Amino acid sequence: MFYITAFILGSIWGSFSNVCINRIPKNISILTARSFCLSCNKKINWYDNIPLLSFIILKAKCRHCSTKINFEYFLVELISAINFLVIFYFFGLTFESLLLIILSVFFVIIFFIDLRHFIIPNELTFSLMALGFIKSFLTNPSLFIFPDYVQSLIGGVTGYFVIWFIIFIYKKLKNIEGMGLGDAKLLSALGFWFGWIALPFILIFSSVIALVIAIPSLINKSKNMRTQIPFGPYLILGCLFYLFFNDQIIKFLS
Template sequence: MEIFLIIFATIFGLLVGSFLNALIYRLPRNINIAVPRSSCTSCNKVISWYENIPVLSYIFLRGKCSGCDSKISWEYPFVEIISALAAFLIAPSSLSAPALLNFFFFFSVYSCFLVHFIVDLKHQILPDSINLYLAALFLLVSWFSHPWTFWLIGGALGLGFPLLVSWVFYLLRGEVGLGGGDIKLYGALGFYLGPIGIMQNIFLSCFLGALVGIVLIATKVIKKENPIPFGPFIIVVGAFQVFGESWFKHLMSYIP
């Protein structure tokens, strides 16, 4: 049964990865996620169902559109493969309600983190719809697993502290130091991480962002005046906080 669930979860991850590709492309462009059907971004050829099979279609098409031969980004199969890997790592061990709910929760969080990470890198925005979904998911889980003071103070700190810092920065420099999407993401994480966890995330993500920024500027990869998307740093730290213990235990279960 466990092998079957692992295989099913991995295939499910591949399919969801294909959907995440659609979100990554459509959300920052304000395109409806349901319609119209997917099409080539170069020639607008509608993609047939057999051209939309995760990973396999990319291989059979040799990474090119069947209509105009324009290259298909490697990002598409990459997202599908790492989504399958994530689903494999958190596959449920049984068909019990707790195991299935646990899988749904962690895979949902992974999916939101991945969409946020790539969209912010490419477009420097964190879609409100993803932040709202994360906030609702985290609040629901914390509601049943922690006292109300845990998630309420955590959410308030997640929203309030970065907002205060950003406001002070604006008063001193006349510039927006932290985007609204970043602040909302902190707030959503605060519901799940609680007051101590969210403050750890705020300081560690700021430290990581500053460190990476210094390295990129020193190596002349970017110029000092170029903005650096901050969401990925929040997500990297948040991923360790949310998934670290669960994934480590899962990996250890495969070691004799």
């Protein structure tokens, strides 16, 4: 029952994440406005807004206008549910689990907003920065991957200026923007959460993942080296790889 509850809670937060993904870029309130169909603008009844189940029961169509519901809604809820389940499975009912759950919700929202709109809203990155630094005073760095406040502060500042420097140099050489400051703020947030030592690995992992995914498009010429890509999702995937291989990285460095 514990893991079933975690899965259900995750799907509920996934539903809320969908609200954020759709409303934040449009500056629509995520708290006051009720859920509505983006096609016919009809309010969605509570029984048509049950995470995961409603998508299946409605056969991915709006009850009022029969417009097809984007599969992304279901995917976000499923990913969020799995995130909660995995976190509770490995870390149980701990303070670290709560922190990772909060981080996972932010990750899902940022991932899909950047993937769709090529932006990372400041309200998300600034909130992550603040939370990342505050939690460095509340966790024991000897027990987990979270750093102390000194490493956290250095990581946050370094993360921002690494991307800022890349943007500056690329613009000087090519006279175009190579990356956005949203990526700089996201890497800064990751630095606040996991310290400066995590940054090289996150950048390496994210760059490799981005390159591997981009190679087929470059080969068939559907994209070129000037094609705009959202780098935020790759930074998130790079961070997940860092967390997954954290033990091996520590052993390699020690």
